[in-house]
Amino acid sequence: MVGTSISPTSLPKAASLTKALVAPPSSTVKLAELTTIRRVWEEELASTFHGIQPASRIRIDAYRLHRSITGHTESERPFQWTPWTARRRIGLDSVRACIANPRVSPVQATHDTVDRLLRRAEDNGGREDRLVEWLVGLSTGSRAVVEAESVLWATQLLCALDWTQISRPVIGSDRSLGGLGRVILRGRVDVEVRMGTSRHRRPDSLDIGLAETALFVVMAGQHAPSSRLELGLPALTIALDDRHQSVPTTVVGWWPASGRALILPVDVDLLLRTAEAVVEAIRCEIDRLPRRLHRTEKLKPTVDPSVDQRVAS
Amino acid sequence: MPVVTEVRPPSPTRSASQDVLAALRGDPTRRPDIDPGLAGGLREWLEDGLSFLPDTLPAPLMVSKQKLRDVLGGHWVETAGAARGPVSGSLALGAVMDALFRQVVTLGHLEDPLNDGLDALRIGARQSDVVEYVESLCGEDLTRFRDEVETQSAILLSRWPKLSPSWLPRTQERIAVPLAGGNVVLVGVVDLIVGAPSTGRASVALIEVKSGSARLGDREDLWFYALLETLRSGAPPSRVATFYTRTGQVDAEDVDDARLIASVQRVLSAVGLLLGRA
Numbered sequence: 001m002v003g004t005s006i007s008p009t010s011l012p013k014a015a016s017l018t019k020a021l022v023a024p025p026s027s028t029v030k031l032a033e034l035t036t037i038r039r040v041w042e043e044e045l046a047s048t049f050h051g052i053q054p055a056s057r058i059r060i061d062a063y064r065l066h067r068s069i070t071g072h073t074e075s076e077r078p079f080q081w082t083p084w085t086a087r088r089r090i091g092l093d094s095v096r097a098c099i100a101n102p103r104v105s106p107v108q109a110t111h112d113t114v115d116r117l118l119r120r121a122e123d124n125g126g127r128e129d130r131l132v133e134w135l136v137g138l139s140t141g142s143r144a145v146v147e148a149e150s151v152l153w154a155t156q157l158l159c160a161l162d163w164t165q166i167s168r169p170v171i172g173s174d175r176s177l178g179g180l181g182r183v184i185l186r187g188r189v190d191v192e193v194r195m196g197t198s199r200h201r202r203p204d205s206l207d208i209g210l211a212e213t214a215l216f217v218v219m220a221g222q223h224a225p226s227s228r229l230e231l232g233l234p235a236l237t238i239a240l241d242d243r244h245q246s247v248p249t250t251v252v253g254w255w256p257a258s259g260r261a262l263i264l265p266v267d268v269d270l271l272l273r274t275a276e277a278v279v280e281a282i283r284c285e286i287d288r289l290p291r292r293l294h295r296t297e298k299l300k301p302t303v304d305p306s307v308d309q310r311v312a313s
Numbered sequence: 314m315p316v317v318t319e320v321r322p323p324s325p326t327r328s329a330s331q332d333v334l335a336a337l338r339g340d341p342t343r344r345p346d347i348d349p350g351l352a353g354g355l356r357e358w359l360e361d362g363l364s365f366l367p368d369t370l371p372a373p374l375m376v377s378k379q380k381l382r383d384v385l386g387g388h389w390v391e392t393a394g395a396a397r398g399p400v401s402g403s404l405a406l407g408a409v410m411d412a413l414f415r416q417v418v419t420l421g422h423l424e425d426p427l428n429d430g431l432d433a434l435r436i437g438a439r440q441s442d443v444v445e446y447v448e449s450l451c452g453e454d455l456t457r458f459r460d461e462v463e464t465q466s467a468i469l470l471s472r473w474p475k476l477s478p479s480w481l482p483r484t485q486e487r488i489a490v491p492l493a494g495g496n497v498v499l500v501g502v503v504d505l506i507v508g509a510p511s512t513g514r515a516s517v518a519l520i521e522v523k524s525g526s527a528r529l530g531d532r533e534d535l536w537f538y539a540l541l542e543t544l545r546s547g548a549p550p551s552r553v554a555t556f557y558t559r560t561g562q563v564d565a566e567d568v569d570d571a572r573l574i575a576s577v578q579r580v581l582s583a584v585g586l587l588l589g590r591a
Binding site: 013014077105155 | 423429490495498509
């Protein structure tokens with residue numbers, strides 16, 4: 001698993017980032033390798049959940065993966081909407097509007113998005129999602145913070161890339177994937193770009209095409225050693241999902257606060273290491289479950305070290 | 314310490330907000346081409362100056378404009394955990410006016426200034442001490458505080474110009490530049506940034522908002538933020554400005570290499586003092 005950084009002094013930065021995002025991949029993970037990774041993943045899950053039946057599915061997202069990798073053991077605060085948790089969802093809508101019509105500014109697009117959400121709440125008589133319920137209850141001063149944070153987020157993403165060089169980007173292309181009915185993987189993708197199609201041979205000798213995709217993720221905070229695996233999560237979520245017939249080739253993570261970017265080619269090593277980290281995160285979550293759950297057997301303490309060898313063979 | 318600044322007096326032929334807009338814009342023809350080696354050179358200078366640091370510190374040293382000011386002014390006191398001291402009236406006023414400025418830039422209007430400002434602070438948990446302070450005011454103290462907020466809000470609304478959406482205004486943008494392998498992190502939250510990222514010529518302006526009187530250190534704060542933006546984006550901003558909500562005046566200047574170099578020296582001096590090397 002290797003990655004490269006973009007020099008913060010290469011200007012214009014959006015051109016450098018876009019070039020890195022849409023560059024042809026040096027290699028693509030083969031269908032046979034994807035199949036093996038999926039099989040190993042399912043075996044690991046089966047082993048992890050042996051004798052355990054959690055009351056609800058365990059969700060592994062970037063936040064929980066980060067907690068597991070960095071060893072944060074304090075109890076997790078329940079999710080609640082704040083300007084900082086709402087800004088991405090509103091900001092993605094704004095970015096879509098700005099790209100569809102370049103004359104629309106992030107301020108206007110964000111205001112329109114919030115207005116539309118509030119109108120929807122009125123039209124639906126309160127039967128709305130939690131974000132809308134929360135927005136409806138905010139005063140003008142509080143709502144101004146939500147809009148300001150969303151404008152900031154949307155402007156950062158709009159300025160990060162040279163959109164004239166990207167063909168048909170998908171803005172906000174998050175993926176979810178279930179596993180054994182007990183796990184949900186959630187991969188956050190801010191921009192997905194279809195790169196082309198690679199041909200693969202199935203075990204039954206039929207040739208199929210897999211869409212190659214490049215992923216762009218806006219990261220919060222600062223670059224850290226755990227960032228590679230956190231960026232591997234959306235790639236793994238797509239790679240494990242055989243419904244969409246696509247294979248990720250590149251993940252670009254970008255930290256607007258520091259201006260730093262990390263470009264990761266998606267290879268077998270990245271996917272396997274991320275899968276190991278995800279399994280470990282699942283174990284952490286299982287350990288947090290109340291003891292009254294149906295737990296009949298101690299978990300294995302570490303990830304099976306033969307995973308790499310099995311795929312390599 | 315109050316200082317005389319290059320605040321432009323209101324022009325008899327233009328509205329007050331046009332004067333502010335002109336000060337923010339400066340002379341576009343003077344915006345310099347970006348020196349591609351400048352940001353890298355400044356970073357190398359900082360890295361060299363921090364090379365005395367051990368491989369790892371117990372915790373990253375966070376360097377903000379306030380810490381620079383305190384350390385170089387000789388009144389830095391290490392406080393465990395606390396980012397700032399107890400809330401004062403001026404600190405609370407500054408926090409409320411920052412929130413109201415953000416609302417004016419984003420929504421273009423205020424409803425009830427004090428309530429708008431407090432609601433903005435309530436929604437972010439980090440300012441709960443400011444909210445508690447204001448809520449604890451009563452009688453004449455509360456009246457004075459409310460009057461000051463309303464007076465400054467009226468000045469803000471009458472003097473602050475409506476910005477073109479094409480300026481891409483974004484408020485309270487956080488910048489964090491790690492140095493020395495992450496041992497030192499230069500941090501700042503800029504009240505307002507305008508302008509699209511540089512494509513070869515300086516194109517971004519940074520604006521700070523102050524609710525108090527102009528001080529000598531205000532410009533040094535701006536130069537520090539200009540340094541952060543240069544290190545983050547690779548291009549220095551074209552212009553920096555402080556908008557004073559107490560008077561409606563603006564103090565703006567172009568950014569040049571000398572300001573950025575002065576800021577590098579301040580950072581290195583402050584880190585040296587903090588780590589007992591000066």
